[in-house]
Every structure is written in structure tokens, then in C-alpha cells.
Amino acid sequence: MAKVYLTGAGPGDIELLTLKALRVIQQADVIIYDRLVNPEVLKEAKLGCECIYVGKENKHHILPQNEINTLLYTKALKHERVVRLKGGDSVVFGRGGEEALFLASKGIDFEFIPGITSAIAVPEMANIPITHRGKSVSFRVVTGYEAPEKGYAQLDWNSFKQDETIIFLMGLHQLKNICQQLMGVGKPSDYPVAVISRGTLKDEKVIVGTLADIYEKAKDLPTPALIVVGEVVSVRAMLLGER
Ligand code: SAH
Numbered sequence: 001m002a003k004v005y006l007t008g009a010g011p012g013d014i015e016l017l018t019l020k021a022l023r024v025i026q027q028a029d030v031i032i033y034d035r036l037v038n039p040e041v042l043k044e045a046k047l048g049c050e051c052i053y054v055g056k057e058n059k060h061h062i063l064p065q066n067e068i069n070t071l072l073y074t075k076a077l078k079h080e081r082v083v084r085l086k087g088g089d090s091v092v093f094g095r096g097g098e099e100a101l102f103l104a105s106k107g108i109d110f111e112f113i114p115g116i117t118s119a120i121a122v123p124e125m126a127n128i129p130i131t132h133r134g135k136s137v138s139f140r141v142v143t144g145y146e147a148p149e150k151g152y153a154q155l156d157w158n159s160f161k162q163d164e165t166i167i168f169l170m171g172l173h174q175l176k177n178i179c180q181q182l183m184g185v186g187k188p189s190d191y192p193v194a195v196i197s198r199g200t201l202k203d204e205k206v207i208v209g210t211l212a213d214i215y216e217k218a219k220d221l222p223t224p225a226l227i228v229v230g231e232v233v234s235v236r237a238m239l240l241g242e243r
Contacts, residue, residue: 002076004103006096008089008115009037013125013200016116017041021085024113029079032071036087036224038201065095069102076108087224089117093143093169117141119167122199123228126206127236130165135231138164144171144178144227157181165230172197172225175218179211182229187211192233197221208233 005024010016017025025031025044033042035055042051054063054071063071075082090096096112103110119141123130130139146154160166160182171178172195183189190210195218197205207218211229218225 001109002080002082003109003111004072004076004082004084004099005111005113006084006090006100007086007113008094008117009033009041009085009087010116011088011118011121011200012036012038012198014038014040016121016200018113018115021113021115024081024083025085028081028083030075030081031083031085032068032075033085034087037085041085065098069099072099072103073106073108076103086115087118089115092117092119092141118199118224118226119169122196122226123167123194123232125200126194126196126204127239128194128196128228128232129235130167130228130232132232132235135235136163136165138162139167139230140164141167141169142171144168144174146174155181157185160187161185163231165228165232168227168229171227172219172221172223175227176215178227178229179215183211187229191229192231194228194233194236195221195225196228197223197225199224199226206236208236 007021007024009021022044026046028045028049030050031045032052032054045051054068072084084099086094100110120130131137168178189212193211193214194206194208195214205221209217
């Protein structure tokens with residue numbers, strides 16, 4: 001019986017792939033992968049494995065989601081092991097749940113293989129711990145991409161008043177608006193912010209600033225990039241100073 005493995009490939013650095021993910025990649029007959037997956041990972045696939053790119057660009061998906069679903073289904077009808085590979089973890093803004101629901105509705109067996117999400121690992125590898133005693137006791141991972149017409153909720157900015165770490169994914173193009181909105185609900189203009197571009201990869205860039213100045217400093221960074229807002233950002237300077 002065929003099975004589709006909804007697999008997270010981690011944030012970029014291929015050494016952040018889990019052993020379970022590596023095993024299903026090595027055994028796969030077909031791998032269907034996204035733009036955020038490090039293509040180096042595909043070298044682990046067996047000879048004859050069909051690798052299909054269904055990369056997603058920021059707003060316009062190269063292949064619409066319903067066509068990806070259909071592709072997963074048709075491949076599962078012909079092959080035993082289909083791997084659906086995504087950057088980070090497939091259920092963190094990765095539509096893994098939607099794909100699983102579709103497969104289940106078609107009677108296709110599936111399994112989630114968790115990946116290391118960029119939301120935690122990218123700040124961490126840039127020396128920003130997303131919780132830190134005395135600075136932050138909670139964190140939120142939020143999409144910076146707002147499109148109510150597509151079912152992405154509009155953010156309730158008033159709910160960000162509390163001191164906690166906020167990680168914005170898909171938010172670089174909204175950086176100015178994010179900073180303005182957070183200052184609008186009372187966060188000080190010198191509140192710490194970092195933008196990390198291409199985290200965990202060799203060309204990673206980390207820019208640290210404040211709500212007032214981060215936009216000018218970071219707006220032109222290459223994607224993928226995420227935004228970390230909160231006092232924990234200051235831990236980076238403490239750690240680098242101690243080295
Ligand atoms: N499922 C993914 C997130 C998908 S949303 C995960 O769990 O990591 C895509 C967003 O993730 C990007 O817009 C960016 O904000 C963030 N992202 C993914 N990989 C990244 C990386 N290597 N460096 C910085 N941000 C990254």
C-alpha cells in the first residue's frame with residue numbers, strides 16, 4: 001500500500017535534517033519538493049527516484065495547491081513511497097495539514113515526519129534564544145502575510161502588547177507595517193528587532209536594530225528571511241561579547 005510522507009527538511013543547513021527524514025528520502029520513489037528545501041538534500045535520494053519541484057514563490061504559487069494535492073494523489077497511485085518535502089516543518093505555515101486532509105479524503109495513507117522549523121532554529125543559530133529567563137517566557141510564531149480573502153487572518157495587533165518573543169515568518173515585505181503597528185500598540189521605538197536572512201546557510205545575514213530603524217537596515221535582504229521582535233534579541237550581543 002502506498003504512503004505519502006509529509007516531511008520537514010529543516011531550515012536550510014542539511015545537517016539539520018532528522019534521521020527519520022533522511023531515511024524516507026533515501027527510500028523514496030518520488031520526492032515532491034518546495035523552494036525552501038535545500039536541493040543538496042536530494043543527493044540522498046536513490047538512483048531512479050523522481051524529484052519534482054513545485055516551488056512556491058512569495059505570493060503566486062508556481063503550482064497551485066490543488067494541483068499539488070492532485071500530484072501527490074496520482075503519484076501515490078503509482079508508487080509505494082512518495083515524499084512530500086518542505087522547508088522547516090510542514091505544518092508550520094506549510095499547508096501540511098491541508099495535504100494530509102486531502103490524502104485522507106482519497107483513502108491514501110500518510111505520515112507526518114516533523115522537521116526543525118526555521119521559527120526556532122534560525123534565531124537560535126544566530127545566537128538569539130527565543131525564550132530566555134528574565135527576558136521572555138513565551139513566544140509566538142506569526143505569519144506576516146495578510147490575505148483575508150485567502151483565509152489568512154488579519155492580525156489583531158492589540159494582542160501583541162505583552163512582552164513576549166514574536167517571530168514573523170513571510171514578513172520581510174511587511175517589515176515597515178509590522179514595526180509601525182507594534183509601535184502603534186505601545187512598544188517603544190527602541191524595542192529590539194532582528195532580521196535573519198537565509199538562516200543556517202553559508203550566506204546567512206543577521207541584522208539587529210530597533211522598531212524605529214530596522215526597516216531601513218534590513219529591507220533589501222535576500223529571502224527567505226524572518227523577523228524576531230523582543231528583548232531576547234539583546235542576548236545575541238551579550239553572547240557575542242562574551243566570546
Ligand atoms: N514551514 C517552514 C515555514 C514556511 S513559511 C518552517 O517551518 O520553517 C516561509 C517562511 O519561513 C519564510 O518566508 C521565512 O520567513 C521563513 N524561513 C524559512 N527558512 C528560512 C531561513 N533559512 N532563514 C530565514 N527565514 C526562513
